[in-house]
Amino acid sequence: MRLLPLLLLATAACTPLDTSFQKPDTDEPVDTGGDDTDTTPVDTADTDGDLDDDGFTPEEGDCDDADVRVAPGRPEDDDDGKDNDCDGRTDEEWSGFSVGRVDSDGVGSIIVLDTIGRDDDTITLASGCYPLWLDHLGEGYVVNADYASVATVDASGACTTIADFSDAEVYEYGVWGIATQIDGTVLAVTLGTLESIATDGTMTTLATWTLDFEVPANHEFAANGVAVDPATGEVGLFDYFGGFGTWTADGGLVVHRKGDYENPTLYTTSGAHRDGGGWYTQGTDAMTGAAGIYRFDLDAGDWALEEAWDASSDWSPQQVAIDGDSGDWYLTANVGGIFPTVFRIVEGSGYAADFFRISTDYAGDFYGITTNYTYGG
Numbered sequence: 001m002r003l004l005p006l007l008l009l010a011t012a013a014c015t016p017l018d019t020s021f022q023k024p025d026t027d028e029p030v031d032t033g034g035d036d037t038d039t040t041p042v043d044t045a046d047t048d049g050d051l052d053d054d055g056f057t058p059e060e061g062d063c064d065d066a067d068v069r070v071a072p073g074r075p076e077d078d079d080d081g082k083d084n085d086c087d088g089r090t091d092e093e094w095s096g097f098s099v100g101r102v103d104s105d106g107v108g109s110i111i112v113l114d115t116i117g118r119d120d121d122t123i124t125l126a127s128g129c130y131p132l133w134l135d136h137l138g139e140g141y142v143v144n145a146d147y148a149s150v151a152t153v154d155a156s157g158a159c160t161t162i163a164d165f166s167d168a169e170v171y172e173y174g175v176w177g178i179a180t181q182i183d184g185t186v187l188a189v190t191l192g193t194l195e196s197i198a199t200d201g202t203m204t205t206l207a208t209w210t211l212d213f214e215v216p217a218n219h220e221f222a223a224n225g226v227a228v229d230p231a232t233g234e235v236g237l238f239d240y241f242g243g244f245g246t247w248t249a250d251g252g253l254v255v256h257r258k259g260d261y262e263n264p265t266l267y268t269t270s271g272a273h274r275d276g277g278g279w280y281t282q283g284t285d286a287m288t289g290a291a292g293i294y295r296f297d298l299d300a301g302d303w304a305l306e307e308a309w310d311a312s313s314d315w316s317p318q319q320v321a322i323d324g325d326s327g328d329w330y331l332t333a334n335v336g337g338i339f340p341t342v343f344r345i346v347e348g349s350g351y352a353a354d355f356f357r358i359s360t361d362y363a364g365d366f367y368g369i370t371t372n373y374t375y376g377g
């Protein structure tokens with residue numbers, strides 16, 4: 001038996017470039033305590049900024065650089081209490097989508113779909129309350145109820161207004177996209193402002209920008225969609241005419257692309273953040289009417305086409321959500337003015353597949369869509 005050489009070989013293979021004894025890294029605190037209870041290998045040499053040697057530095061998205069079981073793209077273990085894939089959610093498993101519908105009688109509802117497009121549940125909303133945009137909030141939902149108010153929705157479908165945008169003197173264009181921020185407040189856009197709404201109704205304006213439909217040169221953009229990166233809280237602001245901005249608490253608003261309503265290139269109505277990075281929208285080419293999935297290229301300052309598919313001219317996309325596991329895109333749309341449909345766009349497929357459809361005579365429309373997760377093993 002030659003156990004000793006094998007052990008030495010294995011040890012050497014683990015740390016072939018470990019020069020920490022010769023050259024301590026002054027960037028990192030030196031462990032002088034002599035306790036050997038640490039179970040995570042720590043690269044005290046820190047020659048590459050990746051302390052746990054999982055291939056990612058904190059700058060590259062490692063949200064725990066002392067734990068090799070935590071890194072971007074790792075499979076999520078739903079029972080270890082860690083955010084293994086660094087998407088801002090802990091122990092999550094993608095479970096489908098919730099979709100907002102307004103039927104042909106004007107009744108609003110939220111339909112809960114599982115991962116293969118079966119409807120698990122339908123919550124019928126109170127009269128006059130619509131799921132034009134929706135997101136999760138606590139155990140229930142928050143909706144843009146009618147372009148003039150934001151309301152919470154409980155399991156019975158009762159709606160409680162938490163913010164009123166009906167004063168046209170203040171909110172000329174009402175309220176549009178909404179999204180739940182990671183601190184549990186609700187974000188809403190009024191085309192020209194980003195508002196934060198606490199569940200007690202307290203409203204704070206986080207950002208304003210120039211909205212000028214008279215003088216195009218003054219105009220920045222008109223945000224009608226808003227989304228949140230759940231890992232960082234960064235906010236994406238989507239403009240109907242192809243503009244795009246981001247907002248952070250520290251850095252404030254950055255307008256990456258102005259919305260050119262005189263010469264639009266792309267029409268969008270909502271957007272979403274994809275796990276692992278990137279802001280996406282379902283867009284309609286302003287010239288050809290072709291539908292596609294676009295990613296905002298922050299370096300180029302413009303939208304880049306990611307996926308395109310054949311869509312009939314009467315195919316009108318509404319909103320987009322993203323499967324947190326595969327990254328596939330799901331769109332609400334209305335086809336032919338008749339069929340409310342959820343389409344699945346698989347990366348690289350080049351086509352839009354039916355995921356869920358209500359196919360009776362005129363059946364109303366789908367509007368908001370949000371991704372669902374279950375938590376814990």
Ligand SMILES: [Ca+2]
Binds near residue numbers: 057065066
């Ligand atoms: Ca790392």
Ligand SMILES: [Ca+2]
Binds near residue numbers: 065067069070
């Ligand atoms: Ca790590």
Ligand SMILES: [Ca+2]
Binds near residue numbers: 087
């Ligand atoms: Ca996670």
Ligand SMILES: [Ca+2]
Binds near residue numbers: 076078080083084091
């Ligand atoms: Ca986990």
